[in-house]
Amino acid sequence: MSAPSTTILETRGLAAAYGHAQVLFGVDVTLRAGEVVALMGRNGAGKSTTLKAIMGLVPANGGTVTFEGQNVTGWQPFRISRLGLGYVPEERRIFTDLTVYENLEVGRKAAAGAPGKEPWSLDRLFAIFPNLAEMKGRRASAMSGGEQQMLTIARTLMGNPHAVLLDEPSEGLAPVIVEQMADAVLAMKAQGIAVLLSEQNLYFASAVSDRAYVIEKGAIRYEGTTEDLEDNDEVREAYLSV
């Protein structure tokens, strides 16, 4: 485990609602630079909503989001993204009318803040996602689910983020692809990118993450290392479908 370093992303008392339905009731999550953290919870627990509220895609109606020391609560998503926070949605939201290359082009932007790090290039991305290299010109609608999942991550990396919100990367994928996803997350970590991922699959989570939060009914119920979580039958039975 890497030594805890500076906090890159932090939510305090984050609350959010869809219309009249309050979904998040004060979520506290911390992500430190270079760390991979899993946000675990059942269907409908509020994982995706937490990530969307951090990104400004769902307006927060309480609490704060701080990214790299800036209070970004209420900011528009594009501004948050430009600060260096990447977002990979659960539904992938690939631009199916565009080619693979064009999808990556939409995501391309320069890194914010501290230069020095080598920016993501197509070549480096294709080294992590070799499948994509072979289908640069293909329309994204003609890709398999696994390929789309890789594309959606690669597209976000093109924006040179310092931290990435990754919503259920393993969902609905074949086991070999899940393994590739785990490799991709570890590759990001190796690049120094912090990752906050939502997950239901404890095996996947413990394979890639340092720490885990468990969310249920819109509030954090447990916080600890993934090892501890694996050993804690009580929490797993109460909040995670095993």
Next chain:
Amino acid sequence: MDLSFVVIQALSGLASASALFVIASGLTIVFGVTRIVNFAHGSFYMLGAYMAVTIVPWLLQFDRSPTLFFVGVIASAMVVGILGVIMELVLLRRIYKVPELFQLLATFGVVLIVQDVVLKIWGPVDITGPRAPGMRHGIEILGQRFPAYEMFLIFVGPAVLGLLLLIMHKTRFGVLIRAATQDREMVGALGVNQAMLFTGTLFLGAFLAGLGGALQIPRLPANTGMDLSIITEAFVVTVIGGMGSVPGAFIAALIIKMLEAFGILIFPKITLVLVFLLMAVVLVVKPWGLLGKPEVASGRAVLPEGILNLKAFTRTEALVWIGLAAALLLVPVFGDTYKVKVGIEIMVFALAAFSLNLLIGNGGIVSFGHAAYFGVGAYAAGLLVTGPLKAPMELALVVAPVAGGLAAALFGYFIVRLSGIYLAMLTLAFAQITYAICFQWVEVTGGDNGVVGVWPSRWAASREVYFYVVAALSLTTILALRHLFYTPFGYTLRAARDSATRADAIGIDVKTHRWLAFIVAGAAAGLAGALYSFSKGSIDPTMISISMSIDFLMMILTGGIQTVMGPLVGTAVFHSVKDFFMPLTDFWRFFLGVSIIAIVLIFPKGIVGAIDSLRERMGRGPAPQPKPAGEAA
């Protein structure tokens, strides 16, 4: 019919298709990215033409060269593009999140403003532009002469298509436009500043409209009716082609113009009906148009949340309404002829507006063409009493609602199959087709002049008696319609409005319910139209015009779309204000446009809605509605 004729006809069709495509492509691109149907696109087209008849002759003084002609055309389009940017910055930027109905109305406000501005700057007389130097001759084709400029236009469409495709596929801006057309929220989450993208898109869209207008000047004098005549055509093209699809617009423009070019040979009078049939068929078979895509859930509503306050009248409220009704009924006793006339009109329009709100507020069916049914009723009545039948008023007042209902049944059959913005566009297109038929079928309808001599029966000939005829019919119809809000039928419509899928799932036949509502509203509007025609003594196409539909919308908006009785208050206020101010100013449309925008931006709940909110805040009246939590931020 010989071959050369067919060829010439086909070439003319191609030239018109080309010109139409240039305009429609801009509309479809802007819609794709911003999801706003921009009524003002027609105004940009008109401005393009006026700019060109100003700039091009000035340039040609220096040298009558084709180059300077096209420099002038492009410059005109650029100016219009910049106006598009200004519109984005000043208005659109504020309304991306408001319900679609309000967006449509706000852009229509711009149409009204531009109309008066154009009138002020260029005057009411058509301005003929210069012919294009070097293209004034005819080209000989199979023994027939075909204008060189038309030949040139044939190539403009494909050239613009090619350029647009190049921009769309080879530039970052184009790739972003295509991505945003599919999922603009995701584009934002990837760090793209949508504001810049939208501004750029508006420039491109307005530029194309302006280009389309500027290219018209050798064939068509710049005139003040260009905006609304083109916008309907452009709407039809984008709807058939699929909103957001540039190639779709190209194909649709081709089909429509070829259909018109050859339809005119076979059925000279009914090319419009052919176009209408084509659109109806396309939309039923492919509701998103030929190359369109189903709209991704944008999380944005067509309407503000529906009727908020459905409770029956309290005793005081009932007394207030009875008092108002009594005061109204006393107008002929105390008022002068002018007040009686205004009173009649208010009751007539109140009926039309009330029936419209049954569709909009209660049913979630945003009709932009309610004047169609009003007009059909007016024409049915007017033609019945003046035509060969010389039928009496009584019969006409029975036939008119039937006619309005039948028209609503015919159009509504297609309309209720759609939803959201497509539905609104289709209602508008049907209304425009009705307008065009009444305008063009001169032998029967009297065309532009309409028909005079539509008078009530002798016993009702005095204004005072006719006032009570109108009062009896419109007030009872309004009460009957109001009753509908509280019947299971009314509840079902609201359930369908709030979630059509859910209503479908629990076994409600949403389409049939909506269709019935459409027919009822059409019949009521038809009655209103007939009553109106007898009060004016004539019929004319303005009764079916877009402006009339917009007036109805303004009436319910002024009163409050989310209320049951608001439309009545709104009609009284709107019509009194209009009747008072319109004769005083040459800028009525300008002020109306500004008011529409103001209402959308500042006052979207209307008068009665505002009163309700006020009482809510003072702790009385209806139980406070929980605010959507997101709005607090």
